[in-house]
Amino acid sequence: MTEPDGRRLQAQAEQLRGLIEAASVESVSDDHAVRVTVGPGGAVLDVEVTTRALGRSGDEIGELVVAEVKKAERRLNMELNEKMAELLGAEGAARVGGGLDGSGMPTLAEVRSEREALRVEREGMEREQER
Template sequence: MSGVHNNGQPLAPAQLRSAAADLRAVIQESVVTVTSPEHAVTVTVGPGNAVMELLLSQRAFRYDGDTLGAVIVETIREAGRQVDEALAERARELTRGRVDVAGLLGGVLPEPPAARTGGVPGASSGGTADDPGSEPLTALEAETEEKVRRLAEEADRQVAAYAEAQAELREITATAVSPYGGIAATVAAGGVLQGIQIDDEMLGHGANTLGALVLSTIQQATAQAAMLVAERVQRLTGPRLDIQEMVASYLPAELRDESPGASRHG
């Protein structure tokens, strides 16, 4: 979030705290419930593609397992789209359009800054062996120029590492399987549900049991994907912040314990 008014003046600390509190409230309130066209599936989704509730009606059992899985995925995606739209509209008012809040909550890293071109910014044109006619650098100028060069090179390395991490995050997926098999869910970075597989024999369960099994499997895959993302971002940030512990602290204990078993592709 930018701490600047439309007129370019910085926000006072109290105004900045108020804007941050408003944005947190907007995020917490951005919850959408969607029912599939045939009223077989009803889902509730929050920010970051978090599936909070999944209910099946008896109409769900008109489908085979593959079709029901596809209906669930499509219903969740529609709810997520509506959450993103509502959140983006509200957040745009609070951040003056400077922050993609929905994207950040969905695991989308902002684009890295453009790579440097040309020489080191601020480098002196002082004397060198190749240019003996120019005025030689003083010791202090030479030391300063060397520090600037090292800082610029480090910045370039960080930008390259960030771009690499951004590309890797796009390839991360995690797949979870229900306790006794029969249901599998695959989730990408940012909680984006890619697919659900439901074996036909699982349709012998009642609507409440099957819905709960599907929901818990999705949530397990989401937790695994979140930890894989945290692991990659941790390598980018280094030990200064314990990103993995921060993410794990938000997961229920039963999901946190099983997160290392995620499968990664890419």
């Protein structure tokens, strides 16, 4: 891999990290009783229960919240996959996307493995430059 390729990869990785860190999706129940916002890794950033939920049991409201969180997670994963495809191309997105868990985010082990691979690659490039 040449130095420009390494720089391009690093820039893409930084862009991807920024996209993931800034990602969030809002989902609203059909009757507008519940609104949730989900961020990276399925983190629930906000839950709003409106007056339209009045008269419902706690269990019913809880089920609505869970359903909207799941819906928001699916949308967030789809949006991130689309952005990854735009950024990395179909082949690169498939490579990264193939390692995504149900949350749409790479697992900690996958992130560490990729980081190590990039470190080894960078060291190899530096040795080549020294020659």
